[in-house]
Amino acid sequence: MTNDGIFLERKELQADFLALAVDIGASNGRAVLGRLSPHGKLTLREVHRFANSCVERECVFRWDFDGLSKEVVKSIEKCWKLGFRPASVGVDTWGVDYVLMAEDGSLVDEPIAYRDRRTEGVMERFFREVMSPEEIYAITGIQFMPINTVYQLAADIFSGSDRLRQAHKILLMPDAFAFRLAASMPACRQAGFSEYTIASTTQMLDARRRSWSEEIVSRMGLRRELLPEIVSPGTKVGTYKSPGKPAREIEVVLPAAHDTAAAVAAVPAKPDTSWAYVSCGTWILVGVELKTPLLTDEARQAGITNEGGLEGTYRLLTNINGLWLIQECMRMWERRGKALSIQQVCEAAESAPPDGSLIDPDRPSFLSPEDMTEAIRLLCQKTGQRAPEGVGQTARCIFESLALKTRVVLEKIAGLVGEEPQVIHLVGGGSKNAHFCRMTASATNRVLVAGPAEATAVGNLLTQAMAAGRLRSLAQGREVVRESFALVQYEPSDANYWRKRYERFQEVLQGRKD
Template identity: 45%
Template sequence: MAEQVYLAIDLGAESGRVMAGMFDGQKIRLEELHRFSNGPVNVGDTMRWDVLRLWSQIQVGLQKAAARFGQNIVSVGVDTWGVDFVLLSKTGEMLGQPYHYRDARTRGVMDLAFQRVPRAEVFANTGLQFMEINSLYQLIVMNQTNPELMGLADKFLMMPDFFHWLLSGSRVVEFTNATTSQMYHPTQRNWSVEMLRKLGLPTHMLPEVVGPGTRLGRLREDVARRAGLPRLDVVAPATHDTGAAIAAVPTDRTGSGNWAYISSGTWSLMGLELPHAVLTPRALELNVTNEGGIDGTYRLLKNIMGLWLVQECRKSFERNGSPYDYGLLAQVARDARPFRAFVNPDAPEFLAPHDMPEAMRDWCRATNQEIPDTDGGLVRCALESLALKYRMVLGWLEELSGHKVEVIHIVGGGTQNELLNQFTANATGRPVITGPVEATALGNVLVQARTSGSVGSLSQIREIVRASCTMQRYEPQNTAQWNDAYVRFCELLKQPR
C-alpha cells in the first residue's frame, strides 16, 4: 500500500509535539515535525494553562505537516494529560483561563465533598482513585468560589476535546479521558449524573461521551486554509495520553491479564488491562483507579509520582550551580551508596514543593533515616523508592485481579532511564521489557489508522509496534538485597509486606 500519514498532536505537562506517523501497511515510522514547551503559568496566586499559546503552536505544526506531506495526510488527533478541562459558553467563548492540576485551590476539598456523598459512594459511581487534582474536585471548588462563571458554562470539554473543538467544532468528550474526571460511571458507561447532582454540580454542560477511534468531523475550513491542508478527518484517538500509550504496549499477550505496564514519565502509571472495572471494597481501600482503555477495556492502575522527583531535583541542582543532563544524573546516582534512605514518592509533600531536595531530606529526617547529602544520593533515593513503590503496587494489582504478572512492560520517555528500568526488575523480581519511548504518539496514530481501515484490531496495532520499535529486556538482579530493602520500605510506609 502507498504510505499513509497520520498526525498526532501529543501534549504533555512539560512539552507538546506535532508528530507524523508514516504507515506502509506493516511498519510505522514517527517523525517529529514541531516541538514546543508547555507548563504552568502563574496568574496572581493561581496556576493556569496557556491553551491559546498551545493552539498557536499546534497550528505551526500543522503548517509544517502540510509542507512536508501534503495530500498524503489522512487524519489528525489529539492526546493530552487527564483531569484538566475548559468551559465554553453557549456562543463558544472560553470561560476563564483553564486551571493547572497542581493549583492549590483544591487542597482539602475532598473532605467537603464526602460530607455530601460518602467516599465509598463516590468510588462506586466512578471507580477512580481519590486525588485532589481530579476534575470533580476542581469543579466543586469552582462552583463554590465562582458560581457566576459556572452558571455561564454550556459545555465541559477536557483538554484534548477542547483542541478537537478548535480543530473541527466537535463538542464531545472521549471515553478514556472522561474516565479520569471522577465523574464517569464505570458500569453504566455514562456520566454519574445522580452523584453530581448530590454534590450540587450542574450536569447540563456534560457532553456526549464517544469512544476512541470516533470520527469527529472535518478540519475547520479556516484552520485548513491557514495551515495549507485539505479538510482532513479529525479523529479522537485514546485521548488520555496513558490510554494511547497502553494501546501501543508491544505485548503479544493481549487479553491474558498476566502482563503489567508502567507508562513512565513525570508520572508513573502502573496497571493491568482488564475487560471491566474493579470496584471491590479492597480496591477502594487501596485507592486504585479504573480508567478507560481501547475497545471498552479498563486500565486498573495506580498513579505514582514518577520521575517528577528526579526532574525537580535536577532543577534545584541547576539553580544552585550544578547543572546535569539526565545521563550524568544517572551516573552519579549509580555511583551513590545503595539503600541509604527511601521516601514515599506519593507523599503530599512532593506534589509541588518549593525545593524537592529539601523536601526529600525533610521526609528522611522525619522518618529517622540517614539524610542523603549528595546529589547522586538524592537521585538514587528517588529511583530506589520508585522501584520499591512499583513492587508494592504490583502486589495490589495481582491481589485485585487474581492474575499473576509474568512480565512488566515499561513505555514512554522514562524508558530512557536505564538505571530505573534495572531497579524495577530487581525490586519486582520480574523481567522488564522497555519500549517504545514514543508509545503515546504511536498509540495515537495507530488508532487513527484503525479508524481509516488500514489496521484491523488492537492485537494488530501491537503487532505493528513490535515490528517497528526497538525493545530492551532487563532481568532481575540482587533480589535478596532488594527483598530486604522492601521490608524497610513497607515499614516506613506502614504497609504490610
C-alpha cells in the same frame, strides 16, 4: 502468522497511511508523523516540539490554552510544509484538567492547572457534604486524588465562583483542542463531545454504563447540560482547514485522548501472556488491562483506579508521583548553578552508596513543593533516616523509592485480580532510562521489557489507523508495535539486596523509624 501475512491479505491497502499525533504533556508537547506501511511497519518522524508549563496569574496556576492551540495548528502547518499530507490528526493530553467554553466557543477564562492549590481540603469536604468515598468508588472505580476533575469543579461550586455560571460546556483538555481545531462539526457540535478514555479520569463517569453519573452530577449541584456527550476513541469530529493558500484540510479524529490510555494501547504485549504495564514519565502509571471494572471495597482501599481503554477495556492501575521528583530536583540544582542532563543524574545515582534513604513518592508534600530537594530532606529526617546529600544520593533515593513503590502496586493489583504478571512492559520516556529499568526489574523481581519510548504518540496513531480501517483491532496494532520498534529486555538481579530494601521500604511506608 507473520505481520506481513496479516497485512498482505488486505489487497486494497496499496499505499502508506499517514497520520499526525499531537501529544501534549504537562511540561512539553510534540507532534509526531506516523507512517504505516501495507506490511504493518510503523515509522515515526517528529515534526514539531514545543514547551508547556502552567503559569501563575494572580496567584492561580493556569494553562495557556490559546498558545497551545496555536502550537497544534503550527504542527499541522509544519507537516504540510515538509510535503507530507497526513489523512488525520489526533490530540492527546494528561487527564483531569478542563476548559470552560462559552456559548460562542470562546474561553470563560484560562483553564486552571491541576497543581493549583484551590482543591486543598475540597475532597474531604466533598466526602462530608456530598457523597462518601464508598459511594463514589462504587460508581466510578476511580482512585481518590485531590486533583480529580470532580473536586476541581466542586472547588468552584463551594466557593460560589461565577466560572461555571458563565460556561456553556465543560470540555476536557484534548476535547477542547479538537473542538477548537475543527472547522466543521457533525451534529455533536452543539452538545460538544468528551472522548471516553479522558472522561474516565474525571471521577464522574459511571464505570459500568460508561456515561456520566447522574447521581454524582445531581448531588454535587452541577448543571447537567454542562457535560458533553461521551464518544468512543476513533470518533471523527470534523476537519481542520488551512486559512491560507493553497487550501488544505485534514480530518480531526479523537484518539485515545488520555495520554496514558494511548500509551497502554501501544504496549507490545503478546496474546495469551499475563502482563502488567508501567507507563513512565512525569507520573508513573502501574497497572493491568481488564475486560470488566473492579469496583470492590478492597480495590478502593488499595487506591486502585479503573480508567477507560480501547475496545471497551479497563486500565486497572494506580498513579505514582513519578519522574516529576527527579525533574523538580534537576530544576533546583540548575537554579543553584548545577545544570545536569538526565544521563549525568543517573550516573551519579549509580555511583552513590547503597542502602541509602527511602521515601514514599506519593506523600502530599511532593505534589507541588517550592524546593523538591528540601522536601525530600525533611521527609527523610522526619522518618528517622539520614537526609541524602548531593545529586547522587538524592537521585538514588528517588529511583529506588519509585522502583519499590512500583512493586507495592503490582503486588496489590495481583492480589486483587488473582494473577501474577509474567512480564512488565515499561513504556514512555522512562523506558530510555536504563538505570531505572534495571532497578525496576530487580525491585519487582520480574522480567521487564522496555519500549517504545514514544508509546503515547504510537497509541494515538494506532487509534487513528483503526478509525481509518487500516487496522482491524488493538491486538493487530500491538503486533505492529512489536514488529516496528526495538525493545530492550532486563532481567532481575541482586535478589537479596532488593529483598532487604523492600522490607525497609515497607517500614518507611508504615511511618516506622530506625
